[in-house]
Amino acid sequence: VNGNWADWAQWGSCSLTCNSGTGSRSRSRTCTNPAPANNGIDCVGSGTETGSCTVTTPCPIDGEWGSWSAWNCSRTCGNGVKTRSRDCDNPAPQHGGADCPGNNTDSDSCWAGTCYPSALGNLDKNCTASSFGCKTGSVDCVDIDKKCDGAVDCTDGSDEDPKVAGCTPTCNGADGEPCVTQSPFG
Incomplete structure (x- = not known):
């Protein structure tokens, strides 16, 4: 009995998962309809086939942090807290990409110089020496x-x-x- 090819299996996944372009995919078949027996001839041709596939889904783009802003101290004199911030926009996440890791704000202590009393003798005005x-x-x-x-x-x-x-x-x-x-x- 000579061998004969069974039907082709479904196409496999495309080699590209995102981005516009052309990739490749393959499928296979077996020599089992019927299989060769009693010195019969094997199936003629290839058991695998490769074809092209087109993908138009954009790839995810993970977010990256932009530059930190300048530090900003909470006081004009004395001890305070300085803060700065940054935006997740270099680039911003797109097409399901991950957000930027970490915090968008940062803080630390700051010293803004000696406080001098206001006219009432209190330090709440935060006036400088000059x-x-x-x-x-x-x-x-x-x-x-x-x-x-x-x-x-x-x-x-x-x-x-x-x-x-x-x-x-x-x-x-x-x-x-x-x-x-x-x-x-x-």
């Missing part, structure tokens, strides 16, 4: 050179107040000229 802490109002600190300079820079006027800023009133003459406040340091 600034004056206003007593109240929407402006917290002004440059130290603006204290007692004759111009109101603090919204409450405390930078020109002798009792708060330590300015000493002086008059330029006895002929009724207005008094000008002046710093005791200058």
Whole structure:
């Protein structure tokens, strides 16, 4: 009895799983319909076949971190916490790709310099050594050179107040000229 090929099996998976392009796949058949017997001739031809396959599914792209932002300290003086952040956008995950590993924020302690008291003697204003802490109002600190300079820079006027800023009133003459406040340091 001469051998004869059985039907082809289903095509196997494509060699490409994603990305646009052409890959290859194969299928096989067996010489069993019937199998050769009693000195019969084996099946003629190949038991495997290779064909092309087309894939249009985009490949997953895993996310990668972008650059860290600049550090930002929570205080303008004294001890604080500095933070920075980054985005998962270099590239962003696409087509089912994994998110970026790790955290998008980072923090550490920071020292922003010595705190100097505001006009009320508290350190809550966080004014630096080269600034004056206003007593109240929407402006917290002004440059130290603006204290007692004759111009109101603090919204409450405390930078020109002798009792708060330590300015000493002086008059330029006895002929009724207005008094000008002046710093005791200058």
